Amino acid sequence: MDIQVIGVQDLPLIQRGDDLPALICERVAFEDGDILTVASSVYSKAKGFTRELAAIVPGAEAMRIAAKTKEDPRFVQAVLDSSTDILLEYPFILSELPSGHIGVRAGVDHSNIEDGRLIVLPPDPMGAAAELRDAIHRITGKDVRVIVTDTCGRAFRRGQTGIAIGWAGMTAIDDYRGDTDLFGHVLEITEEAVVDEIAAFANFVMGESHQGVPAVVFRNCRTWNGHDNVYFTREEDVVRAALKENKKD
Ligand code: GDP
Ligand code: MN
Ligand code: MN
Ligand code: MN
Numbered sequence: 548m549d550i551q552v553i554g555v556q557d558l559p560l561i562q563r564g565d566d567l568p569a570l571i572c573e574r575v576a577f578e579d580g581d582i583l584t585v586a587s588s589v590y591s592k593a594k595g596f597t598r599e600l601a602a603i604v605p606g607a608e609a610m611r612i613a614a615k616t617k618e619d620p621r622f623v624q625a626v627l628d629s630s631t632d633i634l635l636e637y638p639f640i641l642s643e644l645p646s647g648h649i650g651v652r653a654g655v656d657h658s659n660i661e662d663g664r665l666i667v668l669p670p671d672p673m674g675a676a677a678e679l680r681d682a683i684h685r686i687t688g689k690d691v692r693v694i695v696t697d698t699c700g701r702a703f704r705r706g707q708t709g710i711a712i713g714w715a716g717m718t719a720i721d722d723y724r725g726d727t728d729l730f731g732h733v734l735e736i737t738e739e740a741v742v743d744e745i746a747a748f749a750n751f752v753m754g755e756s757h758q759g760v761p762a763v764v765f766r767n768c769r770t771w772n773g774h775d776n777v778y779f780t781r782e783e784d785v786v787r788a789a790l791k792e793n794k795k796d
Contacts (some may be wrong), residue, residue, distance in 0.1 A: 709750020
């Protein structure tokens, strides 16, 4: 079955208090099984997960790190406020968020919002996806899967891609372990991070600047079985451990 990809057009600039699922449902005729991807930036704006730079008073830690990164100490304070653990301070802050997501500058974003304001990532992105899914069901009666995305840098490679920070109605991972390949070999390792693959293509459709397409619908995607353990445990995450060890020096 051909997968259909629909960028949601003509959404307004999102303000605090806007009913984002209602605005999306006015512009899309949802079908059961659709996967709706929503940029975290618009979810955060609708919910008021934004900060006013002028209202942020940087503490000593923010001042110290800002001197190294040459960033506005108030911006650095917003990053620290969003973070539960700092893995790297320089050349950029890499930190962990309450959701388990690890990202550059904690995903704090000053694009696509007025001067002097910041967008922060939703503190409970899984809850955000579930809420959007429930709201769309309430409005349309359709059973839609939802992914909340953010644009994110990657280790080892230049260039950002979209990733999933929250999802509902599906598992994050399609677990191929135990499945057989074309030659009958049993797969032992492969766990495919399907929500990230879909988020990456959604991000391509959204663009990063003035396109104004913060929501993308995927129709006719297959279903899969797996689990939600996207984030390595502390014991499993050797890169995180190495960064923490290095930070002690
Ligand atoms: P992020 O990846 O979640 O940080 O979101 P981006 O800032 O990269 O924006 C993704 C897409 O949403 C781009 O097409 C933006 O132009 C669009 N976008 C961002 N904010 C708004 C908004 O308030 N209204 C509309 N219509 N589009 C927006
Ligand atoms: Mn942005
Ligand atoms: Mn962002
Ligand atoms: Mn983006």
